[in-house]
Each structure stands twice: as structure tokens, then as C-alpha cells.
Amino acid sequence: MQTANDNITAITSTEFDSALKPENDELDSASKAEKDVEAEKCLSIITLLSEDEKEKAARTSYKYLVASTSATSKDGDNSEKPPPPSTEERDKYAMAMARRHLRAENGNEKKALQKMRNTIEYRDKMKIDVIRQCFTKNESDFTPPPEEEEEYQYHIDNLAPNLLEGKLFVRGYSKDDRALYITRTYLFEAFSN
Structure with a gap:
């Protein structure tokens, strides 16, 4: 039986594999090993986040923000709305935020986690998601x-x-x-x- 963490690892391995293609096999295996280490570090970072923090981290992606907010419909609106994003999708976008912070902190998981939490807190305080939604097309x-x-x-x-x-x-x-x-x-x- 697969767990949510197994799904996250599968998603991130695919993402990391398609990033940069080295020219020879030696570089390819070294690059893959580095990507796997980075993916494991990102996974360990998001496992330390609460469900609410994961949701807020995923919302740093505009694509996820739109998908998660358009799944709710207005009262009396009978139009069919798409289902909300799955937890696997949420974790994929949260992993992307973790990867950005991990790279910015040169692989230091502890610093990356703290900066990520600070960013989430700042975005909450400043109501960034509300401001981003002020200019939706419809x-x-x-x-x-x-x-x-x-x-x-x-x-x-x-x-x-x-x-x-x-x-x-x-x-x-x-x-x-x-x-x-x-x-x-x-x-x-x-x-x-």
C-alpha cells in the first residue's frame, strides 16, 4: 500500500529527473544522486509542516491558488466547478516551495524550514493571497x-x-x-x- 509520502517521492523524482540533462552517464548518475538527496531533504521539510502550513505553502503557486479557490462556488451558482486539488497535488506544490528555500539556504534543511515558515507567516499577515485574487479575469x-x-x-x-x-x-x-x-x-x- 502506498502512503502519501510515497506519492510525494514519486512526484519529486519525476520533476527532478526532467530538470537538467547532463551530457554523459557519469554526470547523469552524480546529478541524479544530488537530485535524490535534494528531494529527500525537501520531503523531510514538508513532513515537519502542519496541514495548514502545507496548504499555504502550496498556495505560493498561482496555479494551485486558482485551482483551490475556484473549486468553491458562489451561492446560487449552479455551474459545475472542478474538484479541489488532491493532497498529492498540494504536497507537490509545497515541495516546490521547500525546494526554493532549500536551494536558497545551500542545502541547510533547518534554515530552509525556518525561512519557509517565516514566509508563510508573512504571506498570511500581508494577505498576499487576497491581493493576488483582486484581479481575476472573471x-x-x-x-x-x-x-x-x-x-x-x-x-x-x-x-x-x-x-x-x-x-x-x-x-x-x-x-x-x-x-x-x-x-x-x-x-x-x-x-x-
């Missing part, structure tokens, strides 16, 4: 949870005047379907001399 794509609805509206209300004055603007969408948010800092008094 309002039906996202419904903020009732406890965040007021915060969501606050951000929209405060961004709107700056958008109207041209200090900030959203200019299309990236290839990954993310809103491109541009700030003209020279139009803000705080940035002028």
Missing part, C-alpha cells in the same frame, strides 16, 4: 471566504483610485494567466524627491 473564478470578504473589498477599494489615476495599472495577463500589475512609482509622493 468574478465567478473566485469567491473570497466570508472571513476575508471585507479584506478583499478593502484592497479593491484602495487599489481602484490608484488604478484610475494611472499610478498603478493591470496590463493584460501573462502566459500563466496571471494579471500583470504595473506600478509607476514616480507618480507617488512618497517616491518623489
Whole structure:
């Protein structure tokens, strides 16, 4: 019987194997061994996270954020919504965040875990996910949870005047379907001399 950790290892091995392709077999085996060590370290990092921390870590991926928030529908909305992402998908995206922090800390698991938790705390405090959802293409794509609805509206209300004055603007969408948010800092008094 496979456990959730077995699924994570399988996912990460596939991801790591497809990253860089060395030219000869000697480099290939050394590279694979390094990737396996990195995957094991990332796995040990996310096993130390709570379920809530794993969810928040996965939400650093815009793709996962959209998938997890679009699975909830508005009241009275009879359109069929996709199922929420599985725990394996969540763990895959949490592993990606762990990998970024592990690489930034040169393989130090303890530092990477602490930085990861600090990042999750900061994103929570600053309501990054709420801000990221202010510019969804369709309002039906996202419904903020009732406890965040007021915060969501606050951000929209405060961004709107700056958008109207041209200090900030959203200019299309990236290839990954993310809103491109541009700030003209020279139009803000705080940035002028």
C-alpha cells in the first residue's frame, strides 16, 4: 500500500529527473544522486509542516491558488466547478516551495524550514493571497471566504483610485494567466524627491 509520502517521492523524482540533462552517464548518475538527496531533504521539510502550513505553502503557486479557490462556488451558482486539488497535488506544490528555500539556504534543511515558515507567516499577515485574487479575469473564478470578504473589498477599494489615476495599472495577463500589475512609482509622493 502506498502512503502519501510515497506519492510525494514519486512526484519529486519525476520533476527532478526532467530538470537538467547532463551530457554523459557519469554526470547523469552524480546529478541524479544530488537530485535524490535534494528531494529527500525537501520531503523531510514538508513532513515537519502542519496541514495548514502545507496548504499555504502550496498556495505560493498561482496555479494551485486558482485551482483551490475556484473549486468553491458562489451561492446560487449552479455551474459545475472542478474538484479541489488532491493532497498529492498540494504536497507537490509545497515541495516546490521547500525546494526554493532549500536551494536558497545551500542545502541547510533547518534554515530552509525556518525561512519557509517565516514566509508563510508573512504571506498570511500581508494577505498576499487576497491581493493576488483582486484581479481575476472573471468574478465567478473566485469567491473570497466570508472571513476575508471585507479584506478583499478593502484592497479593491484602495487599489481602484490608484488604478484610475494611472499610478498603478493591470496590463493584460501573462502566459500563466496571471494579471500583470504595473506600478509607476514616480507618480507617488512618497517616491518623489
